[in-house]
Amino acid sequence: MIAAQAALETRMLLRNGEQLLLTVVIPTLLLVLFSSVDVVDTGDGEAVDFLAPGILALAVMSTAFTGQAIATGFERRYGVLKRLAASPLPRWGLMTAKTASVLVTEVLQVLLVTSIALALGWDPQGSPLAVLLLLVLGTAAFSGLGLLMAGTLKAEATLAAANLVFLLLLVGGGVVVPLDKFPPGVQDVLALLPISALSGGLRDVLRDGASMPWADLGILTVWAVVGLTAAGRFFRWE
DSSP: OHHHHHHHHHHHHHHOHHHHIIIIIHHHHHHHHHHHSOOSOOOSSOHHHHHHHHHHHHHHHIIIIIIHHHHHHHHHHTTHHHHHHTSSSOHHHHHHHHHHHHHHHHHHHHHHHHHHHHHTTOOOOSOHHHHHHHHHHHHHHHHHHHHHHHHHSOHHHHHHHHHHHHHHHHHHSSSSSOGGGSOHHHHHHHTTSHHHHHHHHHHHHHTTOOSOOHHHHHHHHHHHHHHHHHHHHHOOOO
8 A cells, every 4th residue: 555655646746847847857957057157166176076965965855845845735735635544544654655755756866966967077976875874864854844844834835935945945055055155153053954964964975085974964863853753743634
């Protein structure tokens, strides 16, 4: 049942044009644009070496947080979640299916972004295990926050808030603009955000060859625990 629901969730996501724009087209365009045009000062080295890890983090956020929050919020509004909750599929099974759908979409995103970045001259370094841990914890953190938003706010409020957060974190999360471009006090706050920890950790590994970015992994773990616990506690099915 879970596998069937996960397959359905994945098909629905891939058929949604607005979701594809957010999860696939925008990250890809940002990678190509900022790697090809000198718009943002990304520091020493090739721009793609700075941008590729940040775009991977953005892809995770767009799917696990923004896309999932909006889709789940409207499913809740239209009574889809209420009906599914009354089906033989248990509620935890539905959440598991949604998580599996997010993971499948992210695999496709990572493959696409990586292929484009390599074509642009990206030379990734570091440990694949560290990258995997960062992506998994980042997915857990953003999924928890997305489900918390979808399960507590009205659908229209979720739509507006999720898109606003996406834009704010795109600018202030170290995705395309280095955090050192911000004032020192602001840098300390921004560094604690999940998108900053994910993009920074991926950059430490893939650009600088770090073995295991423990500080960033710790930040993501805290966000994941808090987000998933709060979502489980406060999520309303109708």
